[in-house]
Structure formats: structure tokens, C-alpha cells
Amino acid sequence: MKALFATSLAATALLAGCAQEPAEVPLDGAWVLDGDRSQVSFVTVKASQVAEVHHFGEVSGSVSADGGASVAIDLASVETNIDIRNERMRDILFQVAEFPQAEVTAALDPADFTGLSVGDALTTSVDLTVNLHGSSATMPADLLVTRIGDDLVKVETAQPLVVAAASFGLAEGVAELQSVANLDSITTQVPVSVSLVFARDAADETAD
Template sequence: MSNVRKFLPNCLVALSVLSTAALADWKVDSEQSKVFFISTKNLNISEIHSFSRIDGQLSSDGQFSADISLSSVETGIDIRNQRMRDMLFKVDLFPKANISATLPKGIMSLAKGESMHTELPATLTLMGASKALNLDLIVSKTNDGKYMVSSAKPVLLGASELGLQDGVEALQKIAGLTSIGLTVPVTFNLVLN
């Protein structure tokens, strides 16, 4: 009986530590999170597009990683969505883009209701190519303990740096356009539960 008395409290302490560790991680809420990008065709016609499926997590030590499902691209036109999936992103070979970063301790220690403006390095991996980015962010911790991470200014991505130039040219040709811009501004709004 004395062994049981010793075992039970130790077991409860271990379970408590494990449950606290499990609760210390935040997951991207895909339904409330979006990544937006703007494309420009024929020199002066700009359109806003988005990705709607984002899976990711933030650990209590600030390690962040998110996968963006490239098949979730939404342009408002079904045939253009399909062409982007097949010709630009080649989702059969490269279904996801990944972004990773380490958030500073100040963000991880935000109190509920506080916000912070920060710049931090990140790495984007897309179609087998990696690019170092400098993200300008507004990070808030809501009153219910969620994190909200939004771009304070757009990130400019060049198609040629990420292996997308051939896909852009193929889209331009099939759509009969005079041009499609090779630099794309990207913004995002992520909610982490």
C-alpha cells in the first residue's frame, strides 16, 4: 500500500508536467488564417489572391513552422486556380511551401492583451528552393490566450528566386497576356490557438 501511495503522487506530478508541456504549444487555426498575394498582369491590372489552408505550430521556446497548402490557392476563377496549381506551383511535385522562424523571448512572454512590433529573420522553402526573408510583424496575444501574427508590411518575393519564372511565363502564354509581374507582394494574418 505504501508503494501505491508513493506512486500515485509521482504519477500525478508527471501527468501535470506533460499536460502543461502539451498546452504550451500553439497551432495555426487554418479556418481563421490566410496568406495573401497580389499579381499584376498587362502592366497595370492587379488582383488579390490567397491560400486558405495553413498548418503550423509555435512551440513555447519560440520555434515556429508553417506549411502552406499550394493547392488551396484561390484567385476567384476556377480555371486560373487549376492553372496555378498545375503550371506555376506544380503541386503534384511540390504540394506545400514552408516558412520557419524563431520568435524572440519578448513575444513568447507577452501578457494577454499585449502586442509587439518586431522584425525577425525567417526561411521560406518553395519548390525545393529556400530564401531568407526579413519579416516585419505585429504579434498580439489575445485575452483568451491566442496569438495573432500579421505582416506589418508586405514581403516582396521574386519569381526567379524561387523557381517560379518558367511557370509565370507558361501562365502568361496560355492566358494570352502581354505580361505578368515577376515580383509579388505577400501579406498574411495568422491566428494560433
Template sequence: MKKFISLISFLLLFVSSSTLATWQLDNEQSLVSFVSIKKSDVAESHHFDSLKGIIKSNGEAQVSISLASVNTGISIRNERMQGMLFESELFPKAIITANIGTKLIEKLALGESSELMLQGRLELHGMKKSLQIPTYVTKVSNTKLMVTSIKPVIINAKDFGLEEGVKELQKIASLPSISNAVPVNFVLTFIREG
């Protein structure tokens, strides 16, 4: 009987430690990209090189994007976006928070994906805005979880006080227009700790 109780205690400990696991974002296997549109119909894809993130034991997820790591493929354009648009010395990060929930992670079978509409919040340029983020959550293995966008999340520069920065970029590049609306996509890979 004692052995049986010990076995049950061990299994409960294992289950609870699995349930309470935290997941760290793997920067090398993750990507946040966005598309800028200029001259009405010229689209260019960009991304950020430095991401940090965690899914806590309660299912709360947070991803921090270093705005100084913006990568447009052109050094001078990177510098202009950092300084004129993001003002990355004053506002170094964009932070996204949402709650994935532990139940969803627990019930996913290996290789299985689940569609999830996340209720999230974006902090950018000193402002905060609630967002709906349509995602797929995939349990790649017992130690790897992927969260990917189903469709682009549209971020509007005006919602975060970035419209003046957009105008500055437009002026310095002698462009007739740059869209304030920016589609953002992501692939986020999390590795379970422990």
C-alpha cells in the first residue's frame, strides 16, 4: 500500500511539474516580420533580429521585441526607422502579452495544432492597445511549442503615436506616401524549461 501511495505521489508530482512548466522563447527559431507599403503599391518585408519571451506556468505569454534590432536589409533605413519612427533610445521595446492558458497546452497531442484567438495587448512607443491575435498553437514535441499567426495582425501607426515618424521617413526618402497600416506576421518557438 505504501508503494502504491508513493507511486501516486510521484505521478502527481510529475503531472503538476509538467503543468507548471515555463517555456522560453528561442530567438533563433522565431521570427516577427512586417510589411511596409510605399508609393501606394510597393511592399517591402522587414523583421526584427532580437526577440525575448516566456510562457509562464499560468499560461501568460509575453514577447519583447528589441526595436533597435529592426532589419530592413538596408543599414541607413534601419537607422532611420530606429531613430525617426520607433525612437528606440526612448522606447527600446515593443511588448506583446496574452494568455494562452495551461489547459490548451496540456491537452495538445504531439504534432497537433489548435486554432486560438488570443486576446492580447501591445505596448509600443509609450502606448498600449488591445489586439485580437488569431494563432495556431502546435506542440512540436514535449519540449517544443510553436505559436504562429494565422493571418497578419494589422498595426496602425496612428494608434501608437507613430504617424509623425512615418511622415519624417516619407519626407527624408522623398516618397509620395508610406502607409500607416502595417501587416505583422510571426512564428514563435518556445522551449520548455527543466
């Protein structure tokens, strides 16, 4: 009887432990960017010493099950907190009528992230292909990937990416902005910071 009772207690304890520590959900499958919780921002410096932070209001993207990542930035959604400057950025610099989006793509290795537990983070080095204003360039980047929930992942730049206007045919537009605003200078090297939240793709789960 005592042996049976002890066995029952052990089984109960085991079941309780299982209930308190559910199996970790693998970090795999397809993911969709949550635009409301994501942001792409950049810093400009004018007149040699006035730094200002701007951002884009509309960002979308996804990561496929095989690691193909794509992020699209709606350039018309640029927000500088000054309406006339927003208009000049859209029309003179980005020329959104002809080039409405910037697109960033990368190839990730899903095996690097599958075992990432909730609350854990890792830094990974990737090559980003940036398509902007009709030009394309590859930029190395260190990304901080944090699993913030069973079905949520945050991806951030470990340090800002420095984007050169000349690499994307934007130097002439910067010069025109400088002239229109009657400024002594505007930097043509722009630090860009990214913070993106991806949610597990429910459609992908349904398909499985």
C-alpha cells in the first residue's frame, strides 16, 4: 500500500511539473510583420550641427519558412514632424510617384533561431539587399533577434546602418533639398535604425 501511495505521489508531482512547464513552441514556420509595433527611423543633420530624427509610418514584410525575409517601406509615409518637409522629402528626394517603396531582403538560416526560447536573444550577421530609388546595394548588418512570445519575435539593428545617399542616386535630391530650404549643409550619410516585430503567420499554421 505504501509503495502504491508513493508511486501515486510521484506521478502526481510529475504531472504537476509538466503542467507548470509546458513544452517550448519551436521558432519555425512563416512570419508576418506587425506594422503597428514596428518602426524604421533615420537621423539627418543640417547646418552642420542640427540633428533631427524622422521615421516612416508604413512598414510591411514577412519571413518565409525557408528563411527568405522581405521588408517594404512606404516612402510616402515619411514623417519629419513638419508638413512642408514631408512633402519635399516625398517629391524631391524620394520621388515617390516613380519610386513608391524601398525594399530590403535577406536570406536567413531558420536553424539559427529554431531553439530560441521566450525571453532569449541572439545577434546574427546578415547581408541585406536594399532596393531604393531604382538602385540596389548590399549592406552587412548585425541584427539582434529576441523572442518576446511564443508567436512573437523582435528584430532590431544592433547598431544603426549608415546609408549613403550617393549609393542610391539620392545625392542630387539632397542637394536640391538643401537649396530649397536655404541651408548651408545637409548630411548625405544617414544613420538608419530598425525595430521590427514579427508574428507567427496564422495562415501558414492553417495550411499545415
